[in-house]
Amino acid sequence: MSETRSGSVLIFDSGIGGLSVLKELRIILPSVRYIYVADDAAFPYGAWDEEALLGRMTKLFGRLIEKHRPGMIVIGCNTASTLAIDHLRQQFPSEIFVGTVPAVKPAAERTRSGLVSILATPGTVKRQYTRNLIRQYASKCHVRLVGSDKLAELAENYMRTGYVDEGAVATEIAPCFVDKGDKRTDIIVLACTHYPFLVNRMRKTAPWPVDWIDTCEAIARRTLTLAQDIDFEQRKPGLGDLALFTSDRPAPEIIRLMGGFGLAVEPYSLK
Ligand code: DGL
Secondary structure (H helix, E strand, C coil), rough: CCCCEEEEEEECCCCCCCCHHHHHHHHHHHEEEEEECHHHHHCCCCCCCCCCCCHHHHHHHHHHHHHCCCEEEEEEHHHHHHHHHHHHHHCHHHHHEEECCCCHHHHHHHCCCCEEEEEEHHHHHHHHHHHHHHHHHHHCCCCEEEECCHHHHHHHHHHHCCCCCCCHHHHHHHCCCCCCCCCCCEEEECCCCCCCHHHHHHHHHHCCEEECCCCCCHHHHHHHHHHHCCECCEEEEEEEEEEECCCCCCCCCHHHHHHHHCCEEECCCCC
């Protein structure tokens, strides 16, 4: 029997990273109404203790589902997905979730040198979920996991102000580049949804050219596949796309940024 679900598509991230997923979703599902949720009061997720973050996310998703009854929830955040996707699928209707996990499989299929690096938050790097992906799909590759506690913040700043400290970007990406004499890293997986916003600076400061792979387009395509039988709420006058921020008061430049993505900002208290 085919399911009949309705509602908006909710996109979730700790900050502005999920916008890289929204961009792709809008191409594939243009008329659907989107609700973007940023748990910015808890940013950065990469630094959180796992149990505490899982508790916070479970509570937050419980409220979001109750209030907005979304047709689908796209977790546009590797740090959140690799921690919580299995748990959330057990707690709530499992079919509404689409997760974002590091693009280990496509990287392993495409590398010619066999040297692949995964650039992510410290949280994603230490997850068992990430290690399992590597064991499952990239056991024949030499995979270097590189955790950065600065890049997500650099991306946030860039999106707010237009300024990037290129020296800091160069320092953060440097450990990804492995040179074994006759073989060098040829693929870097951007395993944080904030990073695609900095990819041009990464290209510019990289010691040699590599392919940078992210999952944003693949997530949008996956959402489309799962969305076939869903009667999504459509965007219309008086019912536009929204952005909800868990901080009581997002900064004016964030409100402007969201406006540029066609999202009207509302505070969203967890209290
Ligand atoms: N955008 C998030 C991700 O994809 C992480 C940013 C953070 O540390 O909060 O992993």
